[in-house]
Amino acid sequence: MNMMISMAWRNIWRNKVRSVVIMISIALGLVAGLFIMGLYEGVLNDRLNTVIRQEVAHLQVHHPRFQRDYEAVFCLDSASRLVERIRSLENVQAVSARTVAPGMLATSTGSAGVQILGVVPVDEDAVSGLKQKLIEGEGFKANRHNQVVIGRKLADKVNLRLNSKLVLTFTDIENNLVSAAFRVAGVYQSTNAPLEERLVYLHAVDLNRLMQMEDACHEIAVLLNRDEAMTTAEQQLNRLYPNLLIENWQQLSPETKLMIETTDTYSIIFIVIIMLALMFGIINTMLMAVLERTREIGMLVALGMNKLRLFMLVLWETVILTLTGAPFGLLLSWLLITHLGNSGIDISSISGAAMSGFGFSSLIFPRFPWSSLPLVLYIVCITALLASLVPSFKALRLIPVEAMRQ
Amino acid sequence: MWLLKLAWKNLWRNRSRTLVTQSAIFFAVLLSVTTSSLQDGVFDHFVRNMVSYYSGYIQVHRAGYWEQQTLDNAAVRNKTVESVIANHPDVNALASRIESYALASVDEITKGCVVIGVEPDAEPQITQLNQRVASGRYFEYNDQRSVALLSEGLAKRLQLPVGDTVILISQGYHGAMAAGKYRVIGLVRFGSPELNDQLLYLPLPVAQTFFSAENLVTSYVLSLATDKNLERTAASIHRSIGKKYEVMTWKEMMPEVDQHIQTDKGTMYIISGILYLLIGFGIFGTLLMLMAERKYELGMLVAIGMKKQKLMVVLLVESVLNVVVGCVAGMLASVPLVWYLHVYPIRFSGELAEAYQRFGFEPVFPASTDGWLFIVQGIVVLAMGFLLSLYPLLKVWRLDVVTAMRK
Numbered sequence: 139m140n141m142m143i144s145m146a147w148r149n150i151w152r153n154k155v156r157s158v159v160i161m162i163s164i165a166l167g168l169v170a171g172l173f174i175m176g177l178y179e180g181v182l183n184d185r186l187n188t189v190i191r192q193e194v195a196h197l198q199v200h201h202p203r204f205q206r207d208y209e210a211v212f213c214l215d216s217a218s219r220l221v222e223r224i225r226s227l228e229n230v231q232a233v234s235a236r237t238v239a240p241g242m243l244a245t246s247t248g249s250a251g252v253q254i255l256g257v258v259p260v261d262e263d264a265v266s267g268l269k270q271k272l273i274e275g276e277g278f279k280a281n282r283h284n285q286v287v288i289g290r291k292l293a294d295k296v297n298l299r300l301n302s303k304l305v306l307t308f309t310d311i312e313n314n315l316v317s318a319a320f321r322v323a324g325v326y327q328s329t330n331a332p333l334e335e336r337l338v339y340l341h342a343v344d345l346n347r348l349m350q351m352e353d354a355c356h357e358i359a360v361l362l363n364r365d366e367a368m369t370t371a372e373q374q375l376n377r378l379y380p381n382l383l384i385e386n387w388q389q390l391s392p393e394t395k396l397m398i399e400t401t402d403t404y405s406i407i408f409i410v411i412i413m414l415a416l417m418f419g420i421i422n423t424m425l426m427a428v429l430e431r432t433r434e435i436g437m438l439v440a441l442g443m444n445k446l447r448l449f450m451l452v453l454w455e456t457v458i459l460t461l462t463g464a465p466f467g468l469l470l471s472w473l474l475i476t477h478l479g480n481s482g483i484d485i486s487s488i489s490g491a492a493m494s495g496f497g498f499s500s501l502i503f504p505r506f507p508w509s510s511l512p513l514v515l516y517i518v519c520i521t522a523l524l525a526s527l528v529p530s531f532k533a534l535r536l537i538p539v540e541a542m543r544q
Numbered sequence: 545m546w547l548l549k550l551a552w553k554n555l556w557r558n559r560s561r562t563l564v565t566q567s568a569i570f571f572a573v574l575l576s577v578t579t580s581s582l583q584d585g586v587f588d589h590f591v592r593n594m595v596s597y598y599s600g601y602i603q604v605h606r607a608g609y610w611e612q613q614t615l616d617n618a619a620v621r622n623k624t625v626e627s628v629i630a631n632h633p634d635v636n637a638l639a640s641r642i643e644s645y646a647l648a649s650v651d652e653i654t655k656g657c658v659v660i661g662v663e664p665d666a667e668p669q670i671t672q673l674n675q676r677v678a679s680g681r682y683f684e685y686n687d688q689r690s691v692a693l694l695s696e697g698l699a700k701r702l703q704l705p706v707g708d709t710v711i712l713i714s715q716g717y718h719g720a721m722a723a724g725k726y727r728v729i730g731l732v733r734f735g736s737p738e739l740n741d742q743l744l745y746l747p748l749p750v751a752q753t754f755f756s757a758e759n760l761v762t763s764y765v766l767s768l769a770t771d772k773n774l775e776r777t778a779a780s781i782h783r784s785i786g787k788k789y790e791v792m793t794w795k796e797m798m799p800e801v802d803q804h805i806q807t808d809k810g811t812m813y814i815i816s817g818i819l820y821l822l823i824g825f826g827i828f829g830t831l832l833m834l835m836a837e838r839k840y841e842l843g844m845l846v847a848i849g850m851k852k853q854k855l856m857v858v859l860l861v862e863s864v865l866n867v868v869v870g871c872v873a874g875m876l877a878s879v880p881l882v883w884y885l886h887v888y889p890i891r892f893s894g895e896l897a898e899a900y901q902r903f904g905f906e907p908v909f910p911a912s913t914d915g916w917l918f919i920v921q922g923i924v925v926l927a928m929g930f931l932l933s934l935y936p937l938l939k940v941w942r943l944d945v946v947t948a949m950r951k
Binding site (some may be wrong): 248395 | 564825891
């Protein structure tokens with residue numbers, strides 16, 4: 139055994155060029171696999187961040203019947219105490235209480251169905267970054283009544299500008315129709331066009347007064363400081379408030395979940411293809427290496443080396459090559475991904491798309507895929523082993539007399 | 545001529561070597577064709593799913609409607625325009641719609657909803673609306689009755705079973721008062737909560753009467769055979785029907801979906817790049833070993849007086865033959881493979897498949913059988929093979945006879 143390993147080791151360094159080529163292919167395969175994983179992780183992370191930090195937050199709390207009926211009566215009572223309690227929980231970064239009313243928006247030129255959200259501006263800024271999304275106006279100002287913030291798409295659709303007046307109609311807690319005039323204090327832009335067209339923000343004080351609600355709200359959005367803490371926080375909330383409906387972003391935004399899982403699934407297909415390419419590369423190089431050594435192998439057999447040992451020799455060579463190539467690959471991918479993860483890859487230059495007009499970023503920031511590292515390592519090692527089997531069998535089939543005749 | 549002959553004989557002299565070299569190219573072509581056909585297929589499938597959900601590939605409105613979506617911007621139905629669009633070679637199906645908001649009310653409960661008047665026979669060709677019916681039944685052919693299809697979520701919120709009546713109130717064309725009552729004949733299911741909680745379908749003539757908008761439509765919805773000629777088709781339709789209309793592609797109507805696809809395409813290009821890198825390295829490794837094996841033989845040829853230039857020509861001919869044979873074989877072999885993946889697409893299961901079905905999508909990753917794909921990928925690998933074939937030439941150029949023949 140020891141002799142086999144030392145022979146394999148010497149064989150590797152006897153033909154440096156060949157060995158280096160194989161090591162580089164293995165390192166390259168590892169870099170390719172990890173890089174693609176990292177790329178997808180970056181893309182998914184970006185999407186997740188948008189959905190969680192700009193739209194739905196990690197968790198939302200509702201009255202169990204609210205989302206089905208959208209009736210104002212199904213509200214959460216003594217909201218301020220509830221919010222304080224949730225805010226004091228572990229891992230909670232920000233909490234925003236919202237009063238929700240479906241309604242109609244009317245101006246002199248048109249009307250539209252909207253979802254009215256009554257929010258406490260500071261809290262909403264912390265949860266969904268409303269303030270950062272403003273492209274016109276400064277948003278809610280203190281000591282002013284009946285201000286509204288609307289989306290750019292809605293503003294275009296019904297011809298509204300900053301400081302324009304509009305009328306909102308909705309039902310209050312006793313199911314009476316309420317209409318009130320508001321002035322546009324800000325226009326926001328988001329990456330989600332349908333939401334931008336539908337959501338309008340009011341100050342919670344104004345909306346609650348009009349809806350005859352006192353210390354109540356319909357929806358509490360909870361942003362956590364870590365994505366991983368979500369399950370624990372969800373369980374904790376469920377324990378504390380068994381009578382309320384607690385939902386996470388996966389339930390609130392099934393489309394995002396669908397998109398993320400689709401990407402996850404097809405990334406695996408492409409990784410398999412990449413690994414196949416790697417495998418053929420290694421097989422071919424090793425085959426050529428065996429062909430090149432025909433004479434030498436023939437001599438070994440003629441001298442009386444048995445077939446099993448010969449087989450093991452070629453196998454050991456490949457294993458050693460893999461084990462030497464892999465650390466280089468790991469180091470290289472870590473450097474590459476960390477570097478690109480800081481500077482970002484501008485895909486608009488690759489796919490030729492102009493996306494900045496919609497407020498999208500065309501940069502991808504790959505992240506080192508720590509979680510899938512064992513998987514990729516495993517795949518690369520199996521690939522290299524499989525690849526080494528073919529040349530090993532090829533070596534076995536050489537006939538010593540023919541091999542040595544040159 | 546004798547150079548060609550020598551090259552030919554060299555190829556046959558050591559068959560396993562030739563085979564290994566050609567197989568390197570062969571698998572390179574096979575893999576890159578499969579990859580790009582899967583990439584293309586996945587996007588095509590995704591886009592088809594997205595547009596068959598609601599929007600269609602292209603919509604035609606009266607100019608200005610998209611910016612201000614009110615009934616006052618609806619277009620008068622025009623048979624000539626309709627036949628011009630329907631007869632466009634790339635257009636598969638055409639359906640007219642009238643769309644606006646209304647309040648739906650049952651007893652004490654009132655909800656806002658989107659009312660869509662559709663042609664019962666044309667609409668399923670674009671959105672498969674008839675297959676979305678979860679309970680009750682779909683409209684009849686040329687339906688004129690006062691009947692409605694409700695999205696499940698809306699029906700639930702109105703607490704309305706199939707067979708009951710819903711009252712609609714809204715503002716019609718030019719501010720006319722619109723009110724009517726409709727019997728619910730079926731419920732339709734959409735995976736996206738946004739649509740599922742809002743949509744209410746009426747037969748087109750019934751909706752037109754409701755909105756006092758006789759003979760008006762807000763949009764013509766078009767379905768295409770393929771997404772490939774999207775922009776060209778839109779432009780040519782726009783040219784033929786004139787400036788009174790606006791022609792919008794799904795990319796303009798749903799920029800956020802396009803954005804996601806562009807990001808994914810960007811990552812796909814990067815993946816293809818990595819694949820080429822690996823393939824190129826595989827081919828290079830093979831050539832490298834090939835030259836190591838033939839060092840002695842080549843050194844001897846030069847030693848007995850063969851001119852290096854002539855030897856380079858021989859090697860070039862060998863490489864070209866190897867690359868071309870490998871490429872053609874790879875392209876031929878990829879045809880049945882891709883065809884198989886197209887007819888029996890990769891199916892996935894588990895949670896993701898369930899999610900797809902909830903949205904009414906088929907849980908598959910089909911391959912695209914676009915002929916261009918084979919040619920483009922073939923040429924890419926061919927070019928790569930030729931480029932890498934320069935390595936043996938370089939090696940001969942720098943060949944030192946004495947070291948080459950030293951065993």
